[in-house]
Amino acid sequence: NFHLVKVKSSHNQIKSVVSSLPKVDVWVHDSNHGYRWQKFEYLLALKSLNTGGILISDDIDASSAWAELSRSHFRKSYIIFDSRKFIGIALK
Numbered sequence: 001n002f003h004l005v006k007v008k009s010s011h012n013q014i015k016s017v018v019s020s021l022p023k024v025d026v027w028v029h030d031s032n033h034g035y036r037w038q039k040f041e042y043l044l045a046l047k048s049l050n051t052g053g054i055l056i057s058d059d060i061d062a063s064s065a066w067a068e069l070s071r072s073h074f075r076k077s078y079i080i081f082d083s084r085k086f087i088g089i090a091l092k
Contacts, residue, residue, distance in 0.1 A: 005017075025049070025052075025053050027054070027056070028058075029042065029057040038066065042057070043073070052092060056089050075090075
């Protein structure tokens, strides 16, 4: 389903949409890559993922959020990179 989110209240709108959904097995982040948004979305994903679920994130090098949370919140995390891209994969 597509959900159009207004910028001014995006945090609350996304929380509301996600809370209405069942737990998921895979969450893919490829949106705002600022620290605050990445950290918010990663924590929201962790609440929404089933145990053993997978979080995939593009551009994890854009902020320190991935590195910070991978130490304290992910069961395991991996980084895939080439000459221009950093992608993170984490297990809940």
